[in-house]
Amino acid sequence: MTKKRTLLSWSSGKDSAWALHLLQQDPGIELLGLFTVINQKYNRVSMHATRLEMLQRQAEAVGLPIETISLPDPCTIEEYDATMRRFVTESTNKRIECMAFGDLFLEDVRKYRENQLKGTGIDPLFPLWGIPTSELAEQMQSAGLEAYVSSVDLKKLPSRFAGRKWSRDLLAEFPKDCDPCGENGEIHTVVVGGPMFRKTILVRVGEIVNRNGFAYADIIPMD
Numbered sequence: 580m581t582k583k584r585t586l587l588s589w590s591s592g593k594d595s596a597w598a599l600h601l602l603q604q605d606p607g608i609e610l611l612g613l614f615t616v617i618n619q620k621y622n623r624v625s626m627h628a629t630r631l632e633m634l635q636r637q638a639e640a641v642g643l644p645i646e647t648i649s650l651p652d653p654c655t656i657e658e659y660d661a662t663m664r665r666f667v668t669e670s671t672n673k674r675i676e677c678m679a680f681g682d683l684f685l686e687d688v689r690k691y692r693e694n695q696l697k698g699t700g701i702d703p704l705f706p707l708w709g710i711p712t713s714e715l716a717e718q719m720q721s722a723g724l725e726a727y728v729s730s731v732d733l734k735k736l737p738s739r740f741a742g743r744k745w746s747r748d749l750l751a752e753f754p755k756d757c758d759p760c761g762e763n764g765e766i767h768t769v770v771v772g773g774p775m776f777r778k779t780i781l782v783r784v785g786e787i788v789n790r791n792g793f794a795y796a797d798i799i800p801m802d
Contacts, residue, residue, distance in 0.1 A: 580773040582609035585704065586670060589613035591629040591637060592768040593745060594681035594707060594760060597719050599641065600775040602679055607795075611637060611675070613645040613667065618651035627729050627767040629793045633780070636800045640776040679704040683712055683762045700715050716759040720747060724773035727784065728755060728766050731794040735765045742796035743765040743785040769798040772786040 585608050589595050602608050615634060618625045624634065631647070638645035650659060678701055682688050689705060696703050707715065718727055726745040731738060736758060743749050745768050750759050757765045757791070772779035785797035 580606060581661055583607055583702075584604045584609050584611055584674055585678045586611060586675055587613050587643075588681045589615045589634075589637070589680065590767070591615065591627050591646075591770065592625050592681075592729075593719060593724055593770050594683065594762075594777050596724060596770040596773060597715070597728070598679055598706045600773065603775060604706075605706075607675070610643060610688070610775040612643050613641070615645060615647050617647045618652050619649045619651050625650070626764075627769060628797070629729060629769050630747075630797070630799065633769060633782075633798060633800050636780045637760040637770065637776075640701050640778055640780055642777060648770060663695060672698055675701055677702045677704050679706060681707055683707050683715070683760060684709065685762060695772065712760040712762060716750060719773075721786065722772065723772050724775075725779065725781065726770045726773075727743055727796065727798045729796050729798050730767040732764050732766070733789065733792050734795055735763075738787065738789060738794035740766060741787050741794040742798075755774075771798075 587595065587599055587602065587610060602610055616625050616707050616733060622631060623629055634645055650662060678696060680692055680703065682705055692703050707763065728743050728745055731741045753759060761767060771782050781801040783799050783801055785799045787794060787796045
């Protein structure tokens with residue numbers, strides 16, 4: 580069987596980590612690396628607020644190279660599209676055949692990604708698509724995935740959720756209208772351990788700040 584040369588969109592959070600776990604078990608996939616969008620202003624992963632140092636630790640734990648794509652803040656949709664088109668062109672030149680994403684059920688997001696790759700020769704993959712999120716959350720936690728909540732949308736949840744471990748206890752406190760995987764933006768996470776990692780990353784929770792309607796927790800790798 581010829582394996583498909585694949586890159587994974589790496590948010591640094593639990594969903595992309597679980598997508599990685601599923602791809603690692605797919606005999607038709609050759610995973611060549613990760614790519615992540617970085618906010619130039621804060622030098623961190625957009626929305627997840629993940630430090631570059633943590634990204635590098637994650638890539639080392641996974642055993643794959645990681646490429647960062649810098650975007651200005653603020654960033655127009657035109658700037659975003661142009662930057663991503665350049666990255667896709669570069670990937671095509673490297674004979675990449677697939678790009679995988681950890682999206683769960685947001686149709687507009689999936690359609691946008693499909694349109695970005697249409698006609699490029701690169702196929703989009705969505706290994707988690709359609710799995711009920713309560714079932715998915717249980718799968719992740721039963722398998723030993725470890726993650727911390729790095730950002731909270733304060734319109735949906737109080738700031739006390741920021742910096743906590745993403746766990747069954749935390750999910751038991753979620754209001755009924757909040758998705759357990761945070762697919763509607765309720766939370767974002769930073770993964771520190773699980774079956775997709777060769778080793779767990781030791782971390783401490785640093786400062787928690789409120790900015791622009793979100794609470795951000797600094798998840799800091801320890802030596």
